[in-house]
Amino acid sequence: MSAQREMKEKNPWPVTIIIIVIGVIVIVALVTVAVLQNMPLSQKYKYGIVLDAGSSHTALYIYEWPAEKDNNTGRVQQTHVCKVQGPGISSYASEPWKAGESLMACMQEAQQRVPGKRHLETPLYLGATAGMRLLNMENSSASDAVFRAVERSLHTFPFNFQGARILSGQEEGAFGWVTVNYLADRLEQGLETTGALDLGGASTQISFVSSNYDGSESPSNSVTFRLYGNNYNLYTNSFLCYGKDQAMKLLLAQQTLLAPKTIVDPCFHPGYSEAVSYSGLYDSPCVSNRKPQGAPEAFNHTGSGNFLQCQDVVKSIFNFTYCKYSHCSFNGVFQPLLQGHFGAFSAYYFVMDFLNLTDTSIPLTKVKEVISSYCATPWDEVKRQHPGVKVKYLAEYCFAGAYILTLLTEGYNFTSDSYTQIEFIKKIKGSDAGWTLGYMLNLTNMIPAEAPDSPPLPYAGYVSFVTVMAVLLFVLVIVSTRRFWLRCSKRPQIV
Numbered sequence: 216m217s218a219q220r221e222m223k224e225k226n227p228w229p230v231t232i233i234i235i236v237i238g239v240i241v242i243v244a245l246v247t248v249a250v251l252q253n254m255p256l257s258q259k260y261k262y263g264i265v266l267d268a269g270s271s272h273t274a275l276y277i278y279e280w281p282a283e284k285d286n287n288t289g290r291v292q293q294t295h296v297c298k299v300q301g302p303g304i305s306s307y308a309s310e311p312w313k314a315g316e317s318l319m320a321c322m323q324e325a326q327q328r329v330p331g332k333r334h335l336e337t338p339l340y341l342g343a344t345a346g347m348r349l350l351n352m353e354n355s356s357a358s359d360a361v362f363r364a365v366e367r368s369l370h371t372f373p374f375n376f377q378g379a380r381i382l383s384g385q386e387e388g389a390f391g392w393v394t395v396n397y398l399a400d401r402l403e404q405g406l407e408t409t410g411a412l413d414l415g416g417a418s419t420q421i422s423f424v425s426s427n428y429d430g431s432e433s434p435s436n437s438v439t440f441r442l443y444g445n446n447y448n449l450y451t452n453s454f455l456c457y458g459k460d461q462a463m464k465l466l467l468a469q470q471t472l473l474a475p476k477t478i479v480d481p482c483f484h485p486g487y488s489e490a491v492s493y494s495g496l497y498d499s500p501c502v503s504n505r506k507p508q509g510a511p512e513a514f515n516h517t518g519s520g521n522f523l524q525c526q527d528v529v530k531s532i533f534n535f536t537y538c539k540y541s542h543c544s545f546n547g548v549f550q551p552l553l554q555g556h557f558g559a560f561s562a563y564y565f566v567m568d569f570l571n572l573t574d575t576s577i578p579l580t581k582v583k584e585v586i587s588s589y590c591a592t593p594w595d596e597v598k599r600q601h602p603g604v605k606v607k608y609l610a611e612y613c614f615a616g617a618y619i620l621t622l623l624t625e626g627y628n629f630t631s632d633s634y635t636q637i638e639f640i641k642k643i644k645g646s647d648a649g650w651t652l653g654y655m656l657n658l659t660n661m662i663p664a665e666a667p668d669s670p671p672l673p674y675a676g677y678v679s680f681v682t683v684m685a686v687l688l689f690v691l692v693i694v695s696t697r698r699f700w701l702r703c704s705k706r707p708q709i710v
């Protein structure tokens with residue numbers, strides 16, 4: 216009996232097997248816990264909604280981002296856009312309730328698109344741009360009434376409504392620049408930034424970083440940001456009344472001064488003819504002080520389709536001579552020397568895309584030829600060639616092409632070389648270029664001032680490291696106890 220007990224005690228295998236099994240279990244548990252603890256959470260999304268209440272129309276944008284990545288870069292994406300039917304909210308000055316009503320269909324769409332359990336936490340913003348800026352200048356109580364109506368409507372939805380307000384021109388320019396650079400991942404990586412050119416209906420913005428602008432000359436054009444650990448001194452300017460629609464009003468008003476009853480407009484196609492009411496033309500503060508004395512009810516707007524003459528008339532709405540700074544764009548506004556790439560969006564894109572001129576390697580002389588040929592095409596033929604295009608847009612592409620070219624080259628001083636640095640864009644990585652995304656990122660503090668601390672290893676690297684170390688540890692234990700097993704196994708077995 217005692218010999219048998221001794222033999223059992225000297226046979227190491229049961230103990231060794233138990234140790235190995237426990238060792239394997241401990242290592243597997245260790246790796247599993249480490250991996251699970253550090254695994255990204257299953258993808259849950261958060262949402263944000265921004266209403267862009269522009270002068271010509273309102274659009275609703277829904278953005279989404281992974282819930283655990285609030286403070287990370289490049290992860291916020293546009294998932295849906297809804298175009299509000301009808302004109303911009305500033306057009307409802309005489310019936311403000313209709314402004315609120317107009318937003319309902321897109322808001323209902325948003326309610327369906329954002330998952331119900333996220334509704335209460337989803338921020339909702341409405342930002343109004345140049346149309347409301349003009350209405351507010353002209354009649355502040357009318358603009359207040361429009362905002363009240365809009366807020367009443369938005370409060371009826373279960374989102375976290377953060378208010379409706381007018382963005383300054385500077386904010387509109389700066390947030391457009393943030394959007395473009397955020398989407399192109401230029402901010403987090405600290406790359407040279409892209410300038411932003413935005414052509415709206417009532418205002419136009421130019422924003423860029425220039426190494427010869429530190430904000431000391433014309434400080435009102437300076438916006439400073441600290442984003443992901445980098446400082447930016449942004450130059451930005453918004454020209455109220457120089458959006459595409461208001462610029463056209465300026466152009467028409469200019470021409471009615473010379474011919475109050477019939478204008479033969481070189482920026483419209485030969486054969487084009489429309490009756491235009493003076494009250495409609497002069498309803499904006501951009502032109503109201505130019506109304507000719509004793510103007511008739513309406514005038515006849517006809518076209519002659521002459522690009523060179525059109526350019527001359529377009530130039531007449533700018534002041535290129537007055538400048539009290541070292542450099543100016545136009546109307547006495549300071550502008551530093553252009554630098555770097557530019558993204559041109561909104562009406563820049565709509566117009567250049569229609570004219571097949573988004574490729575900026577096309578020389579400016581050729582660009583002029585293309586616009587010139589479009590302008591000279593008789594109106595009936597233009598309509599015949601583009602049956603699916605809205606007639607209002609179709610009629611305006613000649614003027615708009617000439618206007619864009621003048622604004623870029625004579626206004627902002629793009630040369631035939633620097634013109635090639637412009638990219639006409641609508642979307643970047645699926646999200647529309649415009650101020651809305653930058654506005655939301657700013658209000659939700661989603662771009663940190665300092666670069667977020669990144670873990671020393673990426674997740675996959677971390678998992679591999681833990682696994683390799685655990686296996687190594689296991690092999691080490693086996694190898695170091697190998698001699699002991701061998702010794703045990705060589706002992707004479709007593710049967």
Ligand SMILES: Nc1nc2c(ncn2[C@@H]2O[C@H](COP(=O)(O)OP(=O)(O)OP(=O)(O)O)[C@@H](O)[C@H]2O)c(=O)[nH]1
Binds near residue numbers: 271272344415419561
């Ligand atoms: N050709 C074309 N023009 C468009 C389209 N959508 C808008 N526009 C016109 O392009 C111009 C600029 O439009 P937006 O960028 O929406 O400008 P907005 O926000 O209404 O104007 P602001 O308040 O000045 O920013 C306006 O004259 C619009 O009428 C489109 O799909 N095609």
